Amino acid sequence: MVDLSTTIAGAHLDNVFFNASGVWCQHEEELQALLESGSGSLITKSATYEHREGNPSPRYLPLPSGIGSINSMGLPNEGYEYYLNYARKFDYTHAKPLFISLSGLSLADNVKMVEAFVQANLPCILEVNFSCPNVPGKPQLGYDIDAMDAALATLAPLIKKPFGIKLPPYFDIAHFDQVAAVVNKYDNLAYVTCINSVGNGLAIDLDTETALIKPKDGFGGLGGLMVLNTALANVNAFYRRLPGKQVIGVGGVVSGKEAFLHILAGASAVQIGTQLKEEGPAMFDRIKKELTEIMEKKGYKSVEEFRGKVKTL
Ligand code: DOR
Numbered sequence: 001m002v003d004l005s006t007t008i009a010g011a012h013l014d015n016v017f018f019n020a021s022g023v024w025c026q027h028e029e030e031l032q033a034l035l036e037s038g039s040g041s042l043i044t045k046s047a048t049y050e051h052r053e054g055n056p057s058p059r060y061l062p063l064p065s066g067i068g069s070i071n072s073m074g075l076p077n078e079g080y081e082y083y084l085n086y087a088r089k090f091d092y093t094h095a096k097p098l099f100i101s102l103s104g105l106s107l108a109d110n111v112k113m114v115e116a117f118v119q120a121n122l123p124c125i126l127e128v129n130f131s132c133p134n135v136p137g138k139p140q141l142g143y144d145i146d147a148m149d150a151a152l153a154t155l156a157p158l159i160k161k162p163f164g165i166k167l168p169p170y171f172d173i174a175h176f177d178q179v180a181a182v183v184n185k186y187d188n189l190a191y192v193t194c195i196n197s198v199g200n201g202l203a204i205d206l207d208t209e210t211a212l213i214k215p216k217d218g219f220g221g222l223g224g225l226m227v228l229n230t231a232l233a234n235v236n237a238f239y240r241r242l243p244g245k246q247v248i249g250v251g252g253v254v255s256g257k258e259a260f261l262h263i264l265a266g267a268s269a270v271q272i273g274t275q276l277k278e279e280g281p282a283m284f285d286r287i288k289k290e291l292t293e294i295m296e297k298k299g300y301k302s303v304e305e306f307r308g309k310v311k312t313l
Contacts (some may be wrong), residue, residue, distance in 0.1 A: 002292045003302040006040070007191040008246060008269050009125050009162035011097035013040035016263065016291075017284055020223075020250045020273030021046055021101040021129065021166065024281060028086060038284035040269070041096045044083045045168075046103035046129045049112060051079035052281060053214035055134065061276055063203055066254070068224020069274040070203045072134040072215040075103055080113045087117070087124045101166065103129035105138060107151050114158050126159055131168035133199030133221045140199060142179075149182045152189065162190035162247065169195040169204055169230045170237070180241035191246035193271065194234035197217040197221025207223075224274035228252025232265045237265025239308050256290025266308035 004015035018041040024030045025047040027058025034042040054076025062069045077083075083100055090098050096134050100117065104110030110128060117126060130141040130148055141148050156163075170176055183189055188246075201222040203212040211218020239247050249267030254275045262270050276283055300306050 002295045002300070004040070004288060005046040006269050006303060008041070008097070008248065009164060011041075011125060013097065014095050014270060015040035015284075015288055016259070016267075016269045017287060018042055018099070018269065018271055019276055020271040021099075021127065022071075023273045023276045024071065030104055031086065033281045035094065035096060037281035038288055039096065041099060041280070043099035043101055043127060043271070044086065045077045046132065047077050047080040047083045047113065048075055048103060048105055049080055049109040051082075052076055055136075058213050059215055059220070060277070061212050063224070063226075063272070066225060068222055068226040068252070069277070070201055070213055071197065071224055072213050072220035074134045074136075074215060075132055075230055079232060080116065084116055087122050088120060090122075090124065091124050098124040099127050099164075101127045101129050103132055105135065107154060110151065110155060111158065111270040113281055114155055118158060118160070125161075125163060127164040127166055127193060128155060129166040129196070131166050131195060131196035131199075132167070134215065136216060137252050140168050140196075142196075145175075145178050145182060148179075149185070150180065154185050154189055156186040160188060162188050164191040165189065166193040166196055167234070167238075167250075169198050169227070169234050171208055171230070173237075176234075176237040176241060176287070180238060183238075183242055183245065189245065191268070192238050192242065193248040193250060195227065195231045195251045197223045197273075198230060200228050223251065225252050225254055225258075228258055228261075232261055235262055236265040236268050236308075236310060253287070255286055256292070256294050259287060259291050260294050260306075263303050263307050264310045266310075269288065270305065
């Protein structure tokens with residue numbers, strides 16, 4: 001029997017898979033479907049302090065030939081109190097740990113949301129999103145490394161418990177080094193989730209000569225298969241640079257094969273966005289089966305046996 005279980009920030013997951021924040025997790029009914037699915041865990045839509053409608057539609061589209069998706073959702077969410085309420089009602093005897101994503105539009109908003117969760121003293125795990133590319137006028141904090149450091153200097157001591165951050169993709173070795181140096185400063189920063197969508201791509205329809213999505217003149221975050229190799233590089237770069245911490249891999253997972261590659265690159269868990277959006281939560285059973293088959297064929301009994309063991313030439 002193959003063991004797909006893992007541990008993130010001290011919490012046990014029966015299998016490595018869960019949703020990428022943003023997909024199938026804005027409302028309680030969607031979260032319930034994740035709870036009932038074959039996933040090992042679940043994470044809520046990134047919350048802002050207030051409820052947000054998000055950007056005008058069309059704001060998400062799958063791209064032709066299965067290469068992935070473009071989105072500029074603009075953080076539509078119910079406001080943090082909705083997710084705090086969900087976390088209060090959550091049955092923590094359930095096998096799946098609950099992750100809560102927070103994406104304040106300012107440090108002050110992140111502080112207020114974190115304080116509310118800390119005060120509620122719940123066994124959920126906080127993941128602070130430093131990498132939404134889709135709010136006009138709000139640059140991604142993950143690309144301002146000093147500002148991210150300053151935010152962590154405020155938030156990490158407040159949170160006290162192990163927590164995670166969602167990072168944007170980086171494309172330069174110097175940036176991997178600089179971000180890792182910041183992350184390594186905070187003992188209770190237990191994991192990084194790599195990667196958020198590849199920000200500000202542009203998809204254009206050949207026939208109509210028109211951008212495919214409406215917000216930001218058609219600019220939006222790219223996800224799905226086309227970002228797999230960028231995601232693998234970020235997972236591996238941070239796996240190598242963050243001893244004692246963990247990496248959650250996300251980006252380009254459409255089958256068990258890409259999940260295996262994420263783990264080989266160093267991922268302790270694997271989140272899925274575009275493919276979950278397209279296929280729905282039944283996807284988790286398929287992908288677990290596919291990963292199990294690959295592991296059986298290769299003779300691996302647990303994910304630890306090959307995690308981070310990618311060979312180089
Ligand atoms: O691609 C993304 N879209 N990443 C985020 O962090 C937020 C989301 C949105 O709501 O735009």
